[in-house]
Amino acid sequence: MGSHFFDGATPKRHDIEPDIGPEGIAFETERGALAWRHEDLIRLWDYRPQEHLAFTHRRHQDSRLIIEEAWAVEAIGRQAPQLLERGRERWRHTGIAAGLSLGVLTLIAGLYFFVPPVTDRLARAMPWSFEAVDRPELDKLALMIGKRCAAEEPNRILRGLVEDLLKTAAFPHPITVDVTSSKMVNALTFAGGRIVLLRGLIDKARSPNELAAVIGHEIGHVVHRDHTERWMRENALSAASVLLFGFDGTNTIGQTVFETGLSLSYSRGSEQDADRYALRLLNRLDLDPAGGAEFFERMRGKGDLSGLLPGYLSTHPDSDGRAVFFREQGTGTKQALSPEDWLILKRICDKTD
Ligand SMILES: [Zn+2]
Helix, strand or coil: CCCEEECCCCCCEEECCCEECCCEEEEEECCEEEEEEHHHEEECCCCCCCCCEEEEECCEEEEEEEECCHHHHHHHHHHCHHHCCHHHHHHHHHHHHHHHHHHHHHHHHHHHHHHHHHHHHHHHHCCHHHCCCCCHHHHHHHHHCCCEECCHHHHHHHHHHHHHHHHHHCCCCCCEEEEECCCCCCEEEECCCEEEEEHHHHHHCCCHHHHHHHHHHHHHHHHCCHHHHHHHHHHHHHHHHHHHHCCCCCCCHHHHHHHHHHCCCCCHHHHHHHHHHHHHHHHHCCECCHHHHHHHHHHCCCCCCCCCCCCHHHHCCCHHHHHHHHHHHCCCCECCCCHHHHHHHCCHHHCEC
16 A cells, blocks of 8 residues: 556556655656656546546656655645646636637737738738739639630620720729629729629629629729738738637638638628729719629528629628718710620620630
């Protein structure tokens, strides 16, 4: 009888005389002296008889330290009471966990509120060359959203419309607008001033001004450098999440929170800015803004669930408010294209690359 130790490598029982101090338990075996710190001890609560204390070590979990003498148990109770009271140990862990979660929540909230305004300013200060480079992920995405619609006459008309809008925008870098054959109703802006309209959007648009409003909105995203902003925001957030949760690339709850909350769309502020920008372009060209308003009204309640990419509504929330905004703030009266040209433009996907 008496305190003893198993090293986990051999079945040999080492009888020991524990020396219990404020830092840990020291003991001698035939093979040498060991000192286990209290914080490294894991109590084996199911060990019987229960008046004996059984421990293993955090880093040597095959080993066993059994304390049997009443004086030694008492000494441990004085030096490291958490090893004797199960409730107390649990409470301590719950307390730490609660504190940690609160800290993490505060940080997440902080990132949501404080990172976007900072990255927004940073993005607008970045030189254009930063985003006007080839990015391989763009090619991958382009394949996903269909072939480029290449019918010549319709493309000429589209270019004319885009040029009118761009002249008004006076943005010093090139912006391209292409249509791809995807049936989804959406418009996307990529790095380097690349705007892609999906065919579904052209099909659903009922007037050239609806199209002009959407293109104006996407030009707004380019001019405001929203693509770069989102990229920075996501990278700031993933950098922070690696710090917080210690993951890299593996899917965890924390990461999912970041990705679903922030990745799919631009920030609400960016969307409103892009709308204001589009309306300014329409007003300067004296284009009737009802087109924009009607498009957003019709899109209301129609998500596009058919494709891999989220539909216009999920990436552009609050269609109601946007329709009102265009109707109330618009001053123009004209149509962006003649009815004939509009009909021709609609056939832009008759030929694809
Ligand atoms: Zn947008």
